[in-house]
Amino acid sequence: MFPVNAADYWDFLMLKIGTFTFNYDSVEDRILLVGNLHNESPRIDFWLTRKLVLRLLSAAPELIEKTSSEIADVPQQHRAQLAQFHHENARQTLQGMQEDGALVATTHDLLSRLDISHRDGMYRLTFFTGSDDPVAVSTLRYDELHQVLHLLHQGAKALDWGVAPALFESSQHSQTLQ
Numbered sequence: 001m002f003p004v005n006a007a008d009y010w011d012f013l014m015l016k017i018g019t020f021t022f023n024y025d026s027v028e029d030r031i032l033l034v035g036n037l038h039n040e041s042p043r044i045d046f047w048l049t050r051k052l053v054l055r056l057l058s059a060a061p062e063l064i065e066k067t068s069s070e071i072a073d074v075p076q077q078h079r080a081q082l083a084q085f086h087h088e089n090a091r092q093t094l095q096g097m098q099e100d101g102a103l104v105a106t107t108h109d110l111l112s113r114l115d116i117s118h119r120d121g122m123y124r125l126t127f128f129t130g131s132d133d134p135v136a137v138s139t140l141r142y143d144e145l146h147q148v149l150h151l152l153h154q155g156a157k158a159l160d161w162g163v164a165p166a167l168f169e170s171s172q173h174s175q176t177l178q
Contacts, residue, residue, distance in 0.1 A: 015044055017127070017138035020148060023103040024155040031155040032105050035136060044136050046111040046127060050161050053152055056114060060149050061168055067118040068142065084168035090146030109135075116145075 017035035024031055031048040035041075064083050065071050071079050071086070113128035123145045127136040140148065149167060156163040 014126075014134055015042060015136040017041075017044065017125075017136050020138075020151070021103065022151045022155055024158040026159060029159060031152065031159070032103060033111065034103060034105075035138070037103075043106065044109075044127075045105045045107045046109055046129070047105065048111050048152070048155075050156075050159070052111060052114065053156055054161060054163070057149070057153055057156060057163060057167060063116060063118075064146075064168070067123070080168045084166055086142075087146045087150060087168055090143040091150045093143065094147045094150065 015035070018041055019036055019039050021034040021037040022031060023034070028047065029050065031053060033046045033048055035044040035046075037043055061080065061083060064086075065079055068083070068086070071082050074082055109129045111127060112130050115124075115126040115128070115134075117124045117126075121142065123140045123142070125138045125140065125148075126134045127138075129135050153163060153167045157165075
């Protein structure tokens with residue numbers, strides 16, 4: 001069956017990423033994202049720069065707050081704590097495999113843009129490598145998005161990119177009066 005509208009046509013052409021593998025490369029000072037390493041779909045590699053990862057991580061709290069009705073329904077001062085709780089729960093259920101040795105990139109494609117949209121409880125990640133045409137797409141559940149954000153955050157910490165210890169830190173500081 002061939003797609004009828006333009007959006008479906010682009011989806012038809014793009015590579016679908018079903019699994020993510022990350023390698024934190026201190027020599028390159030970048031994160032290697034490998035899509036589809038351990039499944040039957042074609043593999044695709046992207047290098048993620050510090051600038052792109054830090055922008056994604058800084059936008060994560062607002063994205064989660066706007067797309068999670070559970071977080072949006074709690075008072076503002078508790079949203080970061082609830083988001084961090086959800087994040088930790090997703091991290092604990094992360095099913096990962098440890099790679100034997102260093103993962104080597106098959107290409108040197110630099111991820112220039114990663115768009116994230118939300119619809120019907122699902123997150124769509126669209127990957128770009130320099131042109132306006134996307135090269136890959138992935139659809140994630142809420143917990144899977146948290147897992148990807150966790151792995152990016154871990155990479156930023158491993159590469160000493162100056163990120164906070166917790167991804168969803170509260171910007172509200174409590175003060176004690178004496």
